[in-house]
Amino acid sequence: MTANNYRHALFCAVVTLIISFPILGLNLEAKGVKITLTGAQTSTYIAIALAAVAVFVFQAFRDSFMGVLGKLPNLNPLAGREPMEQSKRVKLESWILTGIVVFALFWPFLVSRGSVDLATLVLIYIMLALGLNVVVGLAGLLDLGYVAFYAVGAYTFALLSQYTGISFWMALPIGALLAGVTGMILGFPVLRLRGDYLAIVTLGFGEIIRILLNNWTSLTGGPNGIGGIPEPTLFGMEFGRRVKEEGNTSFHETFGIAYSGEHKVIFLYLIALVLAVITALIIRRFMRMPVGRAWEALREDEIAARSLGLSRTAVKLSAFTIGAFFAGFAGTVFASKQGFISPESFVFLESAIILAIVVLGGMGSQLGVILAAIAVTILPELAREFSEYRMLIFGAAMVLMMVWRPQGLLPVRRIQITLKKQE
Amino acid sequence: MQDLLYFSQQLINGLTIGSAYALIAIGYTMVYGIIGMINFAHGEIYMIGAYTALIAITGLTALGIAWLPLILIVALLCAMLVSSSMGWAVERIAYRPVRGRHRLIPLISAIGMSIFLQNYVHLAQGSRNVGFPALIEGGFNFSADGAFEMSLSYMQITIFVTTLVCMTALSLFISRSRTGRACRAVSQDLGMASLLGIDTNRIISATFIIGAALAAVAGLLLGMYYGSVDPLFGFIAGLKAFTAAVLGGIGSIPGAMLGGLILGVSESMTSGYLSGEYKDVVSFGLLILILLFKPTGLLGKPEVEKI
Numbered sequence: 001m002t003a004n005n006y007r008h009a010l011f012c013a014v015v016t017l018i019i020s021f022p023i024l025g026l027n028l029e030a031k032g033v034k035i036t037l038t039g040a041q042t043s044t045y046i047a048i049a050l051a052a053v054a055v056f057v058f059q060a061f062r063d064s065f066m067g068v069l070g071k072l073p074n075l076n077p078l079a080g081r082e083p084m085e086q087s088k089r090v091k092l093e094s095w096i097l098t099g100i101v102v103f104a105l106f107w108p109f110l111v112s113r114g115s116v117d118l119a120t121l122v123l124i125y126i127m128l129a130l131g132l133n134v135v136v137g138l139a140g141l142l143d144l145g146y147v148a149f150y151a152v153g154a155y156t157f158a159l160l161s162q163y164t165g166i167s168f169w170m171a172l173p174i175g176a177l178l179a180g181v182t183g184m185i186l187g188f189p190v191l192r193l194r195g196d197y198l199a200i201v202t203l204g205f206g207e208i209i210r211i212l213l214n215n216w217t218s219l220t221g222g223p224n225g226i227g228g229i230p231e232p233t234l235f236g237m238e239f240g241r242r243v244k245e246e247g248n249t250s251f252h253e254t255f256g257i258a259y260s261g262e263h264k265v266i267f268l269y270l271i272a273l274v275l276a277v278i279t280a281l282i283i284r285r286f287m288r289m290p291v292g293r294a295w296e297a298l299r300e301d302e303i304a305a306r307s308l309g310l311s312r313t314a315v316k317l318s319a320f321t322i323g324a325f326f327a328g329f330a331g332t333v334f335a336s337k338q339g340f341i342s343p344e345s346f347v348f349l350e351s352a353i354i355l356a357i358v359v360l361g362g363m364g365s366q367l368g369v370i371l372a373a374i375a376v377t378i379l380p381e382l383a384r385e386f387s388e389y390r391m392l393i394f395g396a397a398m399v400l401m402m403v404w405r406p407q408g409l410l411p412v413r414r415i416q417i418t419l420k421k422q423e
Numbered sequence: 424m425q426d427l428l429y430f431s432q433q434l435i436n437g438l439t440i441g442s443a444y445a446l447i448a449i450g451y452t453m454v455y456g457i458i459g460m461i462n463f464a465h466g467e468i469y470m471i472g473a474y475t476a477l478i479a480i481t482g483l484t485a486l487g488i489a490w491l492p493l494i495l496i497v498a499l500l501c502a503m504l505v506s507s508s509m510g511w512a513v514e515r516i517a518y519r520p521v522r523g524r525h526r527l528i529p530l531i532s533a534i535g536m537s538i539f540l541q542n543y544v545h546l547a548q549g550s551r552n553v554g555f556p557a558l559i560e561g562g563f564n565f566s567a568d569g570a571f572e573m574s575l576s577y578m579q580i581t582i583f584v585t586t587l588v589c590m591t592a593l594s595l596f597i598s599r600s601r602t603g604r605a606c607r608a609v610s611q612d613l614g615m616a617s618l619l620g621i622d623t624n625r626i627i628s629a630t631f632i633i634g635a636a637l638a639a640v641a642g643l644l645l646g647m648y649y650g651s652v653d654p655l656f657g658f659i660a661g662l663k664a665f666t667a668a669v670l671g672g673i674g675s676i677p678g679a680m681l682g683g684l685i686l687g688v689s690e691s692m693t694s695g696y697l698s699g700e701y702k703d704v705v706s707f708g709l710l711i712l713i714l715l716f717k718p719t720g721l722l723g724k725p726e727v728e729k730i
Contacts, residue, residue, distance in 0.1 A: 015508045015512055016512075019508050019512055022475050022479075022501070023471065023478075023543070023544060023548065026478050026482065027548060028477060028481060028553045030551070030554060035553060035556070036481070037478065037481045037482050037485055142530060142531070190715065193714055193718065194718075200662075200665065200714075201711050201714055204666075204711055205707070205711065207662075207707055208707050211700070214700075215698075215700045348658070349538075352538055355534070356535075359531055389542075389546070391538055391542045392538075392542040392543060394535070395535045395536065395537070395539030395540075395541075395542060397535070398531060399516070399535040399536055399539065401535075402517075402521050402528050402529075402531050402535065403517070403521055
């Protein structure tokens with residue numbers, strides 16, 4: 001048995017060396033047309049060797065490690081407690097959410113312009129993640145092309161403003177509705193596909209939209225994108241130094257205060273905040289409505305749900321459309337915030353990041369998704385030297401979450417009634 | 424005559440790309456046939472194969488070895504070794520612990536693995552694309568009296584022949600060898616096979632290793648054909664190969680070959696007669712249409728869901 005263990009451990013260590021040494025240890029460098037091979041730093045080699053040794057030790061003494069881990073007193077003090085009562089839990093969650101919103105209201109007046117800008121981005125991601133949470137978390141449909149609907153919202157606003165000079169407030173419902181309709185049109189044929197096929201088809205769809213945006217140069221400007229997207233106005237008041245459009249006034253003149261570039265950033269932030277709160281509230285209502293229950297029922301057991309008379313297409317389509325609608329919402333805000341959009345912003349990686357947020361937050365849980373969106377967007381900004389490792393860590397985190405805690409960091413506990421034990 | 428030559432040129436290009444897609448598609452189809460999951464990280468395994476081959480070629484050239492067959496064979500073996508090890512490790516780390524859970528969990532894990540591997544190579548080797556030396560140059564040219572010349576390069580011939588050899592070897596392996604028979608048994612009924620004394624974990628590992636080795640072959644061939652590699656090299660190719668696997672009927676090995684060839688030809692016809700930019704749209708559109716109207720593909724068996 002032990003000999004076998006050692007052999008396996010040695011094998012694992014050799015595999016570790018094989019998969020890390022050529023890629024990490026030998027770097028290709030292009031010098032003009034010639035390519036040369038240079039060695040990495042000594043520290044890299046030491047790290048590779050250490051990794052192999054660690055794998056060897058772990059695999060060789062795996063059984064004893066696991067035994068020791070099992071005997072350790074449980075480190076999580078909350079593990080043994082009784083689950084919180086349902087009504088209490090819901091109340092606590094609403095209090096925390098309200099607290100976050102109140103804090104978010106005062107946030108922009110306390111910090112620098114850059115932080116407010118970042119916070120706006122966080123709010124856009126929260127909207128996207130809440131929307132995707134309906135599709136993936138509640139309805140159990142893996143959508144890998146979610147960013148396509150985001151693109152539809154953003155491009156709707158950009159194109160309409162370019163050709164018809166539409167304002168942000170008009171574009172917001174139009175962009176969201178158009179994204180929702182796109183979702184419905186795409187969803188109608190594909191929703192009868194099984195889970196993993198659906199994932200690939202949506203991925204293909206997302207790529208098709210991106211390629212079309214990239215190549216339809218006469219309409220979308222191709223890779224150059226569209227610029228000059230107007231900023232939102234407050235009852236016809238503009239936030240620029242000078243009024244761009246006839247009939248509008250400017251914010252600082254109306255209120256007789258000095259012009260400051262910060263007004264615009266803060267205003268945009270507040271709009272995003274209001275929209276994110278609206279998104280969260282609407283989806284919260286949906287979750288308690290019959291349609292929300294139907295999403296979860298269909299996710300848990302399709303055959304049982306259908307035999308109880310739920311229409312599979314109608315239920316799935318509603319989830320898909322609502323998810324797409326909120327992506328369009330977020331897209332419009334994004335276009336307005338950036339003032340410029342190009343297909344670069346709507347690549348598959350963006351879909352993967354939003355999916356990672358939903359997965360990390362605990363599929364289906366709103367509070368979890370919001371916290372995960374904040375963490376995923378802000379952490380790389382805080383630790384800038386690690387920012388290039390961001391996607392590496394995301395990938396690893398997705399795998400580890402699926403292996404250890406597929407229900408997410410803050411899973412939803414569903415309302416349930418258990419029979420009392422008979423005396 | 425002119426049109427015919429142009430058409431044959433597109434056909435040859437399509438068959439070349441298509442046979443390489445078929446090599447990658449084998450990995451998807453075998454894994455799906457046995458454990459019913461989409462190995463999303465397979466495209467990255469292929470990309471790592473291409474990188475390793477390039478590293479080996481550069482290293483050998485720097486050592487002063489100039490004999491072409493030796494360089495190619497050593498590069499091929501290195502690429503296969505690294506890719507297979509990667510395939511094995513990926514299965515052990517990311518897929519085995521989640522096997523048998525809800526369908527979406529292995530898929531999300533695979534997407535995570537794919538992002539991880541992409542960035543692993545990106546961080547280690549840089550994000551810029553690196554030129555792949557054209558080791559096999561020249562070819563046959565056919566021309567009518569007109570201006571257009573049809574060419575069949577030695578590189579294309581190499582791709583055909585290598586693919587043919589690999590596919591024949593794989594077919595023999597699957598139909599004749601003991602492991603191959605076990606593979607077929609496990610893909611028919613995993614539970615029953617394990618009751619009859621087949622070590623199913625071993626067979627699943629073997630499937631990943633074989634798929635990864637074939638992907639590495641494709642990596643070397645297509646790397647040389649396209650002339651450059653970059654860390655995103657595997658993503659689109661992986662999607663294309665998956666399309667090929669679905670087109671031919673996922674789970675069926677001859678289906679993967681057929682699907683690869685059809686996909687390659689339709690792609691090169693699109694770039695030949697319409698526009699090169701829309702070739703990806705055509706292949707993804709093809710994928711969506713097949714999944715909608717014939718989800719079992721051309722040669723696949725219908726899947727009956729038991730209650």
